[in-house]
Amino acid sequence: MSVPEHKGERIIRGIPVSGGVCRGRVFVHGKARDAISNQGITEGEISGELVRLENALIATRHEISEVQRQVREAMGAEHAGIFDAHLLVLEDPTLIDEVSRLVHNEHFNIAHAFQHVADKYVATLAAIEDNYLRERAADMRDVAARILNNLLGRSNESELRHLRVPSIVISEDLSPSGTALLDKTMVLGFGTEMGSRTSHTAIMARSLKIPAIVGLKDAVHQVQSGEEALLDGFNGYLIINPTDQTLFEYGQLVRKQQSVEEGLRELRDKPAITLEGSRIILSANVEQAADAVAVQEFGAEGVGLFRTEYLFLSKQTLPSEEEQYQAYRQVAATLNPQPVLIRTLDIGGDKFVSHLQIPQEMNPFLGWRAIRFCLERRDIFRHQLRAVLRASADGNVKLMYPMVSGLNELLQANELVEQCKSELSSEGIPFNNSIEIGVMIEIPSAVMIANTLAKHVKFFSIGTNDLIQYSLAVDRLNDKIAHLYEPTHPAIVNLLKMTIDAAHRNGIWVGVCGEMAGDVSMVPLLLGLGADELSTSPSLVPEIKFLIRRMKLSEAKDLADWALTCESGSEIYERCNGIARRLAPTLFETQK
């Protein structure tokens, strides 16, 4: 298939993150941070512009009051109080006077005038050496974005849920929570300017089986809503106005993919077993209770990672212990006796929960995230631990903690589990007293003390997405440095080996649940290094199983031994990719 543009079409190239091809009209989702140009207005237009401001302020007041009401109901008046500061911004006479002056005196159009003044306020507040006032900058930024969206009639992210026509959504960025809430019948595929393969937005797209591309440079400005497009999530092409020739070629590619998928479906009930008969545990990563069906449909053996944050991201209020219990129980009972590894809340990083009022941070991935958040917000953590423990009575539930950087965090979390167990016992509520607890290895410090950590847990699960970003100092979301995000970097290969060896020395098993485990090219390397389990998006499980059933563990071990001595990440990648292509050429047929 030809990659070059055919006459009349335009191709924008990005990073493919979720396979599949879709065709439809584009919907460009507005950028909240666009610089709004000053088109200038006439004297006669001034009053109309000021009425627009008035209306936008009223609409914003309604929106904020509604959010405040929901938070008050869920978390009490104390938490809802934070929105009083947002409402005050709407009444700030200095701000409104300054905007009006620019409209009157300079004939700025209202959106430009408002953005100009709001940006100035934000910059002034952010520069003040006082934590309280600095936080007001975040309030100001939030409210200003809402007012601007209302002034321009643009949709907030949540409104993507109300698309009327099936569309390909193009956006500067999409949050993981926004992606989780997308209506699959209306969003045929999406492309964003920001992001990378391991951003949670990309992971979510794979889980939802929505074709997606990230790192589409300047797409929001290059594409118009309503244009016809084809999105190729296998190769990372957004083709605007595709020609008949392109559509024909893609028709063939889709048919080829369908026949590969049909072949893979036959493996559903077969084990992941190598040619010499070594059994590998192949599990699935899930985000919500409903995903249990996909785990079975794609032939995974249980859940290797239940990302529980989506229970928190998908609603405006905190899920209660009971709600969480129902979700965990549903997965555990459906898949029983297969294991379900429930990971405790990994909030922060790129996953914000607006109703939890987590302050904006300079480096959210290095900040108040995951176990760090849970050990401080013990009210939230306890509810979750109790819910997981209760679900352990209904299936083969295991518990694991994310982002552990030192022994102390692990011991504190284990201590809390013991307290929750005692509470449940005294309340007569059933749970599995010998529930297995594991720890995610995703920070280099955890690798270095893996030997110690292993003495306090029953298993490790390696989170390569974070382990790579923290070891190589490469932000996993940043498309500009995506080329430096290198799973086969010699440092990573050695860190994986150290972790696996430490686990085995201490008699515990070790899995890999980062995106590396869902990349067919990486599977021989991971298994050769000694991983006992791989866990990936349900939809990727069949290809991984297909490859495992065609490989020899002895060859994988040779590959790993060689990789541990190789000095070049790209050489390691090339050899891994070559082996996977040789073992399973059909899996690469959709690649150009």
Ligand code: PEP
């Ligand atoms: C990881 O870091 O590899 C992982 C599985 O966790 P998450 O992607 O949710 O951070």
Ligand code: MG
């Ligand atoms: Mg992680």
